[in-house]
Amino acid sequence: TGKKDLAQNTVLVTAGGTREPIDPVRYISNRSSGKMGYALAETAAKRGAKVYLVSAPTSLAVPAGVHVINVETAEQMYRAVMELYPGVDVVVKAAAVADYRPRVTAAQKIKKNDAGMVLELEKNTDILMELGKRKKHQLLVGFAAETEDLIKNAREKISKKNLDLLVANDVTRPGAGFGSDTNLVHILYPDGKVEKLPLMDKLALSEVIWDKVIRLKEGKK
Ligand code: PMT
Numbered sequence: 156t157g158k159k160d161l162a163q164n165t166v167l168v169t170a171g172g173t174r175e176p177i178d179p180v181r182y183i184s185n186r187s188s189g190k191m192g193y194a195l196a197e198t199a200a201k202r203g204a205k206v207y208l209v210s211a212p213t214s215l216a217v218p219a220g221v222h223v224i225n226v227e228t229a230e231q232m233y234r235a236v237m238e239l240y241p242g243v244d245v246v247v248k249a250a251a252v253a254d255y256r257p258r259v260t261a262a263q264k265i266k267k268n269d270a271g272m273v274l275e276l277e278k279n280t281d282i283l284m285e286l287g288k289r290k291k292h293q294l295l296v297g298f299a300a301e302t303e304d305l306i307k308n309a310r311e312k313i314s315k316k317n318l319d320l321l322v323a324n325d326v327t328r329p330g331a332g333f334g335s336d337t338n339l340v341h342i343l344y345p346d347g348k349v350e351k352l353p354l355m356d357k358l359a360l361s362e363v364i365w366d367k368v369i370r371l372k373e374g375k376k
Contacts, residue, residue: 162203171211189213287317
């Protein structure tokens, strides 16, 4: 479209699935490809925003004009995001952050033996929750990846994490969520309003999300 309606805005997008190391050769992660977050970064840059993309490992090329900060673990993502937070206007958290990490990372490759093995996990910080607690001028957009009770679970996340907008995807639907080029989402607002969007390409959905961010910044929706 060529419109530069995000000029004057600095935005922070997170993307990809964090990796939580078990030992030097193994990790725990999830099915995020990074496509949703990279699409958001690409469209924001095209619309004139200054864009920081805090990215967990993906196989995607960094979109033109986007400043990328590569991280691996949830803890590294947390630190990168917190450092940038005071200077940004909008945060969109499309990354799939691991909720747990191995309690210890073995220094050497773990040897197999005849018995089974138990891996002890501890909780990662909820980055978005921390952002919600420290929110000042920023507009905060979260995602919710659900496999059941989509709207109910998403409503809990929007209030608990103090969000301005939440994009909820039912990741069990064909063409939605992890890995696909398309997504199928509901958009939720803190006042309880819910909008159902049709199945869309992730780039097209990103444009819609930025449209809604701009409307919110203008005090409308
Ligand atoms: O990357 P793709 O293959 O394109 O797939 C896109 C996607 C399915 C990953 C994306 O659309 C999506 O839903 N991202 C959020 C996935 C997720 O972690 O959802 P959640 O419901 O577990 O978490 C809710 C929100 O809290 C998310 O914005 C998440 O970034 C954030 N969170 C979660 C845990 C944590 N420790 N810190 C966080 O900030």
